[in-house]
Amino acid sequence: MGQLLTSTESLDISISEELEAQGVSRRNFLKFCTAITAAMGLPASMVAKVAETITSPTRTPVIWLHFQECTGCTESLLRATHPTVEELVLDMISLDYSETLCAAAGHQVEKSLNDSATLNDGKYILVVEGSIPVKENGIYCKIADRTALDILNDYGNRAAAVVAIGSCASWGGVQSSSPNPTGATGVHEIITEKPVINLPGCPASPYNLLSTILYYLTLGKLPQLDSKARPKFAYGRLIHEHCERRPHFDAGRFALEFGDDGHREGYCLYKLGCKGPETYNNCSSILYGDVGSGAWPVGTGHPCFGCSEEGVGFTKYIHEQSAVFTDTPPASYAQISGDKAGGITIGGAAVAGAVGGVIVGASAMAAKKMKAEETAPESDA
Numbered sequence: 001m002g003q004l005l006t007s008t009e010s011l012d013i014s015i016s017e018e019l020e021a022q023g024v025s026r027r028n029f030l031k032f033c034t035a036i037t038a039a040m041g042l043p044a045s046m047v048a049k050v051a052e053t054i055t056s057p058t059r060t061p062v063i064w065l066h067f068q069e070c071t072g073c074t075e076s077l078l079r080a081t082h083p084t085v086e087e088l089v090l091d092m093i094s095l096d097y098s099e100t101l102c103a104a105a106g107h108q109v110e111k112s113l114n115d116s117a118t119l120n121d122g123k124y125i126l127v128v129e130g131s132i133p134v135k136e137n138g139i140y141c142k143i144a145d146r147t148a149l150d151i152l153n154d155y156g157n158r159a160a161a162v163v164a165i166g167s168c169a170s171w172g173g174v175q176s177s178s179p180n181p182t183g184a185t186g187v188h189e190i191i192t193e194k195p196v197i198n199l200p201g202c203p204a205s206p207y208n209l210l211s212t213i214l215y216y217l218t219l220g221k222l223p224q225l226d227s228k229a230r231p232k233f234a235y236g237r238l239i240h241e242h243c244e245r246r247p248h249f250d251a252g253r254f255a256l257e258f259g260d261d262g263h264r265e266g267y268c269l270y271k272l273g274c275k276g277p278e279t280y281n282n283c284s285s286i287l288y289g290d291v292g293s294g295a296w297p298v299g300t301g302h303p304c305f306g307c308s309e310e311g312v313g314f315t316k317y318i319h320e321q322s323a324v325f326t327d328t329p330p331a332s333y334a335q336i337s338g339d340k341a342g343g344i345t346i347g348g349a350a351v352a353g354a355v356g357g358v359i360v361g362a363s364a365m366a367a368k369k370m371k372a373e374e375t376a377p378e379s380d381a
Contacts, residue, residue, distance in 0.1 A: 029051070053218040061120045063117060065128050068131045068148070068168060068175050073129050073165045096112060096124070097112055099143070110144050117154075128164050129168070131173050135181070135183030141182070156190070157194060162196045163209070163212060164186060164196055164197065165204050166203055167201060167308055167313060168184075169187050173202065177315065186198070196229055197222060197230075198229045199212060199234070200307075200309070204308070211234065234282050235280045238277060239282075240324075243298060244284065248266070255272055256271055256272075269303040269304075270322070273322070277323065305318065
C-alpha cells in the first residue's frame, strides 16, 4: 500500500478532507481507484490519474434520456452497494438532465435540457436508457410532445459520445421481441455519425457504466470496443469462462430439473437453459451489488438468461440450451467443496475483488492484492 500512496501523493489534502466528510477514508478511496483502474485493463501507474479525474472540480456534463424501458438501469445505479459509488458518480459528472432524478418538471425541466445541450454543444455525454420505436415515425413514445426518435436525433447528434445503457438501448430489448409492434430499435442503428458505446444488460452493471465514463474522462478517448461496440474490458469474455459452476460443466455434472439433487448441490445449469456459454459479460467476475455469489442469477440457482447478448436474451426460449463457444477449461477454477458442490464459496477466483474482478490478468492480480491489504493496519504514510 505504501507504493500506491507514493504514486498518489499529488492528491490535495482538501480532497482527503472532503472524502472524510462523506465517510470515505483516503485509504478506501485509493483502493476503489485501484480496482476501477484494474477493471478498465489499465496499468497500476494510471491509478493516480484515475483518482485525479474523479476528484477534478471540472465535471463533464451528462444528459440522461429515457425512452421505452423500465428504469431498471437507473435504479441499479442508485442502489449500487459498493461504498459511495453513487456519490462518486454524481459528484464526478454534472447530471444536467434526467427524467427520473430531476427535481423540476414540465417546461422548467425541458428548459434545463435545452440549456445544457446548447451551452455544452459537442462536449456532453449522452446516456440513453430504453429502446426507440421507429414505426409510424415513432409515435409510440412521446415526451413533451416530441417523439423519442426526434429527441434522440436532436441531442444524440450534438453529443461528444453516446452511451446506450441496458439491453433496450443497445439492441431493442424485450420490446423488440417478435413481432416488435413498435419497431423498437437500439441507439446505434439511429445515431451513426457519433461514437456509440453499448453497455447491454438487463439491467446493465452500474460498475461498467462507471468504468466507461472514467475511462473516457481519464484518457480523453473511448475504451477499446468489440465488433458490437461493447467495451472489451467488460464484455471481452464469456460469462461461462469464470462461472462459479464451471468446474461441474467440465466434469459433466449437470442439474436436470429445478430442485433435483444436482440442482441442490450446485451443479452446472447448462441443461436447464443457461446462456452463459454464449453470452459476453463480466457478471460472473464482478457479480452484482457486492453481496456475494447470490448477487447474480446463477448464484441463486437460476440459469443465465443471456440478457446482455444480442439474439440470445429476449429471443431464445428460457429452457433452450445455448451454443457452447468454447470447451476449453479456464486457467483457474472457482473453489468448490469436495467432489460435489456442498457449497460454492464467495472467495473463488471468479468473484475476486469487490469491483475490479477477474477481467484481465492485471485486474486479477490487483484484486488479489486488495484482498490481502484489507487486513493490513491503517496507515497514513
